[in-house]
Amino acid sequence: MKIDAITKLEKADISGMLVAIILILVAVLALWDTTEMTDADSFVFPRAIAISMISFCILFIVTQMIYPSIEGNDEARVVGGSTTRRIGLVLAMVVSSLLMPWLGFLVSGVLAFGSIMMLAMYDEWTLSRRLLFPFAGIVIVIGFYFMFAELLLVPLPVGTLFE
Amino acid sequence: MIENLLQALTLFHVALALGGVIAGTVIGSLPGLTATMAVAVLVPITFSMPPASALILMGAIYTGAIYGGAYAAILLNTPGTPSAIATTFDGFPMAKRGDGDLAVTLACLASVVGGIVGAVFLLILAPPLADVALAFGPVEYFWLAVFGLTLISALSKGNLLKGLIGACLGLLLSTIGVAEISADVRFTFGSEVLLGGIETVSALIGLYCVPVLIDLVATSDKHLKVTHAPKGFRLIEALQISWTHKFNLIRSSVIGTLVGILPGAGGSIAGLVAYSEARRTSKNSDTFGQGEPEGIQATESANNATVGGGFIPTLVLGIPGTPPDAVILGALLIQGVRTGPSLFAGDGSIVYTFIFGLILATVLMLPTGLVIGRYAYKTIITVPKAMLVPTVSFMTMIGTYSIRNSVSDVVIMVILGVVGWLLNRAGYSPSPIVLGLILGSIAEQGFVQAWTIGSATDNLIGMFFGRPIGMAIILFIAATFFYPMIRGYLIGMRGNPNED
Numbered sequence: 001m002k003i004d005a006i007t008k009l010e011k012a013d014i015s016g017m018l019v020a021i022i023l024i025l026v027a028v029l030a031l032w033d034t035t036e037m038t039d040a041d042s043f044v045f046p047r048a049i050a051i052s053m054i055s056f057c058i059l060f061i062v063t064q065m066i067y068p069s070i071e072g073n074d075e076a077r078v079v080g081g082s083t084t085r086r087i088g089l090v091l092a093m094v095v096s097s098l099l100m101p102w103l104g105f106l107v108s109g110v111l112a113f114g115s116i117m118m119l120a121m122y123d124e125w126t127l128s129r130r131l132l133f134p135f136a137g138i139v140i141v142i143g144f145y146f147m148f149a150e151l152l153l154v155p156l157p158v159g160t161l162f163e
Numbered sequence: 164m165i166e167n168l169l170q171a172l173t174l175f176h177v178a179l180a181l182g183g184v185i186a187g188t189v190i191g192s193l194p195g196l197t198a199t200m201a202v203a204v205l206v207p208i209t210f211s212m213p214p215a216s217a218l219i220l221m222g223a224i225y226t227g228a229i230y231g232g233a234y235a236a237i238l239l240n241t242p243g244t245p246s247a248i249a250t251t252f253d254g255f256p257m258a259k260r261g262d263g264d265l266a267v268t269l270a271c272l273a274s275v276v277g278g279i280v281g282a283v284f285l286l287i288l289a290p291p292l293a294d295v296a297l298a299f300g301p302v303e304y305f306w307l308a309v310f311g312l313t314l315i316s317a318l319s320k321g322n323l324l325k326g327l328i329g330a331c332l333g334l335l336l337s338t339i340g341v342a343e344i345s346a347d348v349r350f351t352f353g354s355e356v357l358l359g360g361i362e363t364v365s366a367l368i369g370l371y372c373v374p375v376l377i378d379l380v381a382t383s384d385k386h387l388k389v390t391h392a393p394k395g396f397r398l399i400e401a402l403q404i405s406w407t408h409k410f411n412l413i414r415s416s417v418i419g420t421l422v423g424i425l426p427g428a429g430g431s432i433a434g435l436v437a438y439s440e441a442r443r444t445s446k447n448s449d450t451f452g453q454g455e456p457e458g459i460q461a462t463e464s465a466n467n468a469t470v471g472g473g474f475i476p477t478l479v480l481g482i483p484g485t486p487p488d489a490v491i492l493g494a495l496l497i498q499g500v501r502t503g504p505s506l507f508a509g510d511g512s513i514v515y516t517f518i519f520g521l522i523l524a525t526v527l528m529l530p531t532g533l534v535i536g537r538y539a540y541k542t543i544i545t546v547p548k549a550m551l552v553p554t555v556s557f558m559t560m561i562g563t564y565s566i567r568n569s570v571s572d573v574v575i576m577v578i579l580g581v582v583g584w585l586l587n588r589a590g591y592s593p594s595p596i597v598l599g600l601i602l603g604s605i606a607e608q609g610f611v612q613a614w615t616i617g618s619a620t621d622n623l624i625g626m627f628f629g630r631p632i633g634m635a636i637i638l639f640i641a642a643t644f645f646y647p648m649i650r651g652y653l654i655g656m657r658g659n660p661n662e663d
Contacts, residue, residue, distance in 0.1 A: 013589075013590060015588065015589035015590070016322075016325065016589050016590050016591070018589065019585075019586060019589040019591060020328065023328060023332060026332075026335075027331075027335070030335055030350060033349070033350055033352070034349075037347050037349065038347075039342075039345040039347055041342065041344045041345040041347075041611050041615070042342045042344075042345040042347035042349060043347075044610075044611065044614070045338065045606075045607040045610060045611065046335060046338045046349060046350070049331050049334045049335050049338070050331075050335060052327075052331050053328060053331035053332065053335065056324055056327045056328045056331060057328055059324060060324040060325065060328065063324065080381070080382060081378070081381030081382035082380075082381045082382070083381070085380045085381050086377050086378075086380060086381050088380075089376060089377060089380045089552075089556070090377065090577060090580075090581055092556075093373075093556060093560060093573075093577045094574060094577050094578075096560070097560060097570055097573040097574050097577070098570070098574065100564075100570050100573075101570060105561070105564075109557060109560070109561070112553070112556065112557060112560065113553045113554075113556075113557050114553075116380070116552055116553035116556050116557075117549050117550070117552075117553045119380050119552075120379070120380050120548050120549045120551070120552035120553060121548075121549040122383035122548060122549070123547070123549070129549075133547075133549060133550060136550060137550070137553060140554055140557065141557065144557065144558070144561055145561075148561055148565055151204075152190075152196075152200070152204050152565070153204065154564070154565040154568065155568055156561075156564070156565075157570070
């Protein structure tokens, strides 16, 4: 019996169940937030969705406990490669976005581009690459800046440091 | 009519149509820049032109931008415009397996067919079809959104429950911010950043593109598999596939036109509904979502057909069918053109010259789309990873920022990207979440309005289940849900000839 339970647990979609538990908590939080709403027009729809989500999550967890199976996009589940580079990319995007109001779009854009370029580099930094890639990066950033700010008239932040 | 046709074919109008298509295609291909933005940005150029010329230019930009969205969807898994969401389902898998050039050509052909069908409907059936728009009430919109949600079964990749959970998450995310009907603030938890809700396009970029970037940066593997040196457009191959699935193209184009007529529905819903129907009726329904050309054809023909379809209520009723139509309507009012039922009689020459100009622009989309698409594909497969990843990351950031000029949207986009990546690892596909996010506001608005009217008239059941168009959509929903089961049962009854 104990071996059976262990085998079942090994076959079960643990990460899927973990996400389902987190989403149940999210739905409960949403339900709690709807208690402050007075107009039925505001809470009927989100409540119905939150309750449905809780039901589907519970159904998924129960199904996994009875008939454990890992289904879904198997290819996407394989986590290979460098986690450091992954985290680096996300940090570069978030930090440069947060710095945008102070440094302006152009400077923070160049910083983001440069740091992500370093993270995505797998070839050797030859002299030609050392010269060409940063130059091309600066041209791309300035090109997009010009296109958005001047042609499409998007008010990109100049940066409080430079005002 | 011949006179209007000749007027549309003047050198000035041909140049306008060509320039508009190129500008629209380029703008539409950049993630974050929508067709509405493309038209809005270039509208001031038209103020000094005669109304027919202005309409031709705006129509060309619009149709080009809708098509341009397919490039990023196919090559980067990022819908350039919301209309191209369903293009990612099969476009990116095709590109991943080395058929990106074929996918781009198929998308171009389908867009041209869809655009022409929409324009022909506009030319021939505009006044009677405009009445269809008026027959659509809140409950019909609600059922249409539900119909879009039936796609979850196709997008769940092996686990329907996970698809339903993802769709619920998307629907819940769509309710964040100020409620459209009651104006209550929902799920912001005191944060001003969330007051405006989660912007759909930035969520699309986050959920689709950021996970690709996260995986791309982690390994030295190539972004797309290259099975052959890029030579030519693979036009003959694409034409053969298009001819084989011609009914899919026509049906999807008609669906796109009809959805385009409905004010507020737009290209994304047209693409999703056409994709759902294509999958339901296809012999290859099992391969949808894994790089099935029919999926690309359905979406791209439908979203471009909404251009002509959207012009029907815009010109006949003065009600914009799609968001870019609202911008075009405003530009026409500035020009002193009064849209409405009398437009076709009073200013018929303007309207018919424009319609022929729109057909011209759509035809011109074929050579320009093929050339731009070929260079986009070649660029994506030849650019070193150290340039591709930062360029695409930068494009996602500037594109997201430009939607509402908000740094917060960029941060939310990245956060959603990380959440999407984590969910993908746990076997939850991002597509049902996106589906819920897009259809959420339409479903809620339709549901609440129908509920209010039904309660006030003491006929709630009749409101939801007693209207002919609503019932027709419900039948389609049932058919979409149960058709795979019935088909499987029938195949089982006939028996597998390969057995024994």
